[in-house]
Amino acid sequence: MKKLMLILLALCFCVPSLSAAEGKKVLYVCNYYDYIDESVLELFEQETGIHVEYIYTMDNESLLQELEISPAAFDVIFPSDYMVERIIAKDMAAELDFSRIPNAEYTLEYLRNPAYDPENKYSVPYMWGTLGILYNKDMVTGPVTSWADLWDPQYANNVIMMDSLRDTMGIGLKVLGYSMSSTDEEELFAAADKLIEQKQLGIVRAYQLDETKDRMIGGEAALAVVYSGDAWVAAESNDKLDYVIPQEGSNVWVDNMMIPKQAPHYDLALEFINFMCRPDIAQMNSEEIGYSSPNSGAIELMGEEYSGNHIQNPAGEDVDRCEIYHDIPAELLDSLYNPLWNDVMNAR
Amino acid sequence: MRYDVTLPWWAWVLMGLGLAAFAAMVVVSVRRNRGVKRSLFAAPYTLWMIIFTIVPLIIIVYYALTDASGNFTLNNLRDFWDSNYSRRAGASSPAIQARLAARGMSNMEPLLYSLWMAFLCTVICLVLAYPTALFMADRRMKRASSLVILFVVPMWMNVTLRTYAMRILMVDDGPLINFLRLIGFADAQLMDTPTAVLIGMVYNFLPFMIFPIYTVLSKLDPALLEASSDLGASPGRSLIKVTMPLSIPGVVSGITMVFMPAVTTFTLNVMLGGSKRLMLGNLIEQTFTKQNNWNMGSAMSLVMMVLILISLTILRKADPNNEGGGL
Numbered sequence: 010m011k012k013l014m015l016i017l018l019a020l021c022f023c024v025p026s027l028s029a030a031e032g033k034k035v036l037y038v039c040n041y042y043d044y045i046d047e048s049v050l051e052l053f054e055q056e057t058g059i060h061v062e063y064i065y066t067m068d069n070e071s072l073l074q075e076l077e078i079s080p081a082a083f084d085v086i087f088p089s090d091y092m093v094e095r096i097i098a099k100d101m102a103a104e105l106d107f108s109r110i111p112n113a114e115y116t117l118e119y120l121r122n123p124a125y126d127p128e129n130k131y132s133v134p135y136m137w138g139t140l141g142i143l144y145n146k147d148m149v150t151g152p153v154t155s156w157a158d159l160w161d162p163q164y165a166n167n168v169i170m171m172d173s174l175r176d177t178m179g180i181g182l183k184v185l186g187y188s189m190s191s192t193d194e195e196e197l198f199a200a201a202d203k204l205i206e207q208k209q210l211g212i213v214r215a216y217q218l219d220e221t222k223d224r225m226i227g228g229e230a231a232l233a234v235v236y237s238g239d240a241w242v243a244a245e246s247n248d249k250l251d252y253v254i255p256q257e258g259s260n261v262w263v264d265n266m267m268i269p270k271q272a273p274h275y276d277l278a279l280e281f282i283n284f285m286c287r288p289d290i291a292q293m294n295s296e297e298i299g300y301s302s303p304n305s306g307a308i309e310l311m312g313e314e315y316s317g318n319h320i321q322n323p324a325g326e327d328v329d330r331c332e333i334y335h336d337i338p339a340e341l342l343d344s345l346y347n348p349l350w351n352d353v354m355n356a357r
Numbered sequence: 358m359r360y361d362v363t364l365p366w367w368a369w370v371l372m373g374l375g376l377a378a379f380a381a382m383v384v385v386s387v388r389r390n391r392g393v394k395r396s397l398f399a400a401p402y403t404l405w406m407i408i409f410t411i412v413p414l415i416i417i418v419y420y421a422l423t424d425a426s427g428n429f430t431l432n433n434l435r436d437f438w439d440s441n442y443s444r445r446a447g448a449s450s451p452a453i454q455a456r457l458a459a460r461g462m463s464n465m466e467p468l469l470y471s472l473w474m475a476f477l478c479t480v481i482c483l484v485l486a487y488p489t490a491l492f493m494a495d496r497r498m499k500r501a502s503s504l505v506i507l508f509v510v511p512m513w514m515n516v517t518l519r520t521y522a523m524r525i526l527m528v529d530d531g532p533l534i535n536f537l538r539l540i541g542f543a544d545a546q547l548m549d550t551p552t553a554v555l556i557g558m559v560y561n562f563l564p565f566m567i568f569p570i571y572t573v574l575s576k577l578d579p580a581l582l583e584a585s586s587d588l589g590a591s592p593g594r595s596l597i598k599v600t601m602p603l604s605i606p607g608v609v610s611g612i613t614m615v616f617m618p619a620v621t622t623f624t625l626n627v628m629l630g631g632s633k634r635l636m637l638g639n640l641i642e643q644t645f646t647k648q649n650n651w652n653m654g655s656a657m658s659l660v661m662m663v664l665i666l667i668s669l670t671i672l673r674k675a676d677p678n679n680e681g682g683g684l
Contacts, residue, residue, distance in 0.1 A: 070649060166546070172632050174647060194453060208633075215549040215631025229528060229548070347648050348457050354635045355466050 033060045036277045039075070039083040041066060044136075044264075046297035053284050059277055076101060081271040084278040090263045091336040093132050094125040098336075102131040103268040109279045112286035115306040119328050120263060124335065132265035133282055134303035136295070138237040139323060139331060140176055140260040143221075146249050148231035156184040156255045159232060160203075165211045169224060169233035170204075172216040174350045175334060176260065177204065180234065183257050190335035194345065201349040205356040216354070225250060236262075238300045241320045252320045258330035263303065417662075420655035433656030437464055464640065464657070471637040472664075474551070475619035478558040479566075482615050483608065485559070486566035490607075491600075493567075494574035505571075508564050516561060520628050523557050524548065527629070549631030557625040562618060566611040573607030574600070609676040617665055637661060 036059050038050075050061045064083065066072045069092040075082065080101060088096055096102050107113055113133050126132045144153045150163065159168050159180070171177045179189035181200030191197060207213055214230050222239045224230060226247045235243070240252035266285060268278045284290060288306025295302035295311070301321050302308060308316050316322050337346060379401060386397075424430045493501045511519060526533050527547040537545035547553045577600065585595040623638025632639065637657070644654035 169631075172627070198456065213633070215633060217627070217631060220628065227528065228530075342648070343650070344453060345457075351635070351640070351643075352460055354632065354639075355463065357634065 038085045039064045040087045046293040084272040084274045090125045090333045094336045103270045110283045115304045136300040137263040141254040143233045143235045143240045167231040169230045171234045172218045204353045254327045261331035417655045421659040467635040467637045467640045478619045479616045482566040490570035553629040557629045562615045565614040569610035570607040606676040
């Protein structure tokens, strides 16, 4: 009797793992946490009968690590621009058969043929956004238009910069007129010195990442560097806040859908990507996540409230001034970017 | 609904069987009251400790003493003290290395800053905690237990939540700043300053100082104080000559329990200090997560662990019998 009880007890622990779908077609999709409207997956299963096994990953770096360990583990992945570049360079990307992704036609004109995938052979944009300045209209004296405003002494102790190497070094480079993906030694030293100058002038209130949004909503600083997605959420909660893409240009980032070269279900993956590009589905995802949609069909469906919003849907010429980050070689990150960034963070 | 914890079925079975076997063992040994050794009861914890304490420690030491391709090296440790670790990057030219070195690139800065802040935090905690513990341990104090609860309750809350509450207190138009302005400090600012980090540290770690001292003091034999008073000592003299020396084990234990977490602080620096100065904890975190350099990060952790170990050994001399609970 006791033995039976024990076996039953042991069986109780096994039940969760037996519930996985069997006999169905299965697709392995790897994405980040909170980065999809999950009901989309059920819709896909209803319409196509394909079960999506949805696997979470933390960020681009962990995605690459997992992909390198088991190259055939995923059918669809969601890398950012620079990671697309790296995955293509590592010859780990499958060419997409665009004749079977007719919905890719909805992709916004200015997001096509990006620098990270110049012939647009491997990737389809999923979400995108910009880097810019969020400012409090009551706390600034004139119009905010330029990165140089972040060096204006009248905003002393009133600027929140980003605690993020690529973005903040990028701003230091951009304000001096260089590319945000510079690999030039002189330019990088100059950018770091510019950022140290900003800190030593007492202009920087803090270097933050996740906290910025709440602090700006609370009116704790006049200016802050943010991503457009955060800017939109902040402006929704505090109507004194507005967002600008500086005139010098800025970073535009794009997260993409891709198929790894060794994906076990290439055909189903194409079907999934096409489904994700369908305007109503793209709309569901964009509304759930709050980032900008690259899908013109979805933008139309979301109506005036979205398309008239310059944070979510910036003018094409603003985006044209922006640049997509290039992948910085690991050796250069190690030898220059990281030490210079530590120097900025250590400066007093 | 999917489970985030996905273990293969046999892992669940093994865990179930292991649990059942252990339960059976306990029941049997308790009933028969013989046969099974007492030390076996510690088996689950020993196993836990081996997996989650010893193994990670070995991994850290391994990473600290190897380079990116897994070969043995002492360069990580050398580079840390050399305070210009960019030289490890093979690709960088001697010219760049010289330029970086000329800028005084330094890991010492965060290390010294962390040690200094931890020192200040420990001193402030001690100054605040000792009288409080004395007060709580006083037998004439009827409400000591409710005071104890008052100190324990905040510890039930998550550290991050507590820190958010501190931010509300310390923001520029918050109650604390408004009060400071009222009494004449027009330019008062707390958020994004080292002072805010220090306040946060003291707030978070104070209970770890109070309780060891309180425990030792409340176990103090009252006859000793009566005797010293009978022999003509004033209450103040009794405090200095009797209570304080006897409470040293508690103080030592408190100091270690505050200093150790204080030295490794990094979230408070981000949430209250605005990351305007790197602390050693931030540097380690950044080295692991943003620079993806596990070897250097492990070397830094190792250095920190050794520093803590050294300070513990020194402190232990003051409490040779582990009366304060020891650590």
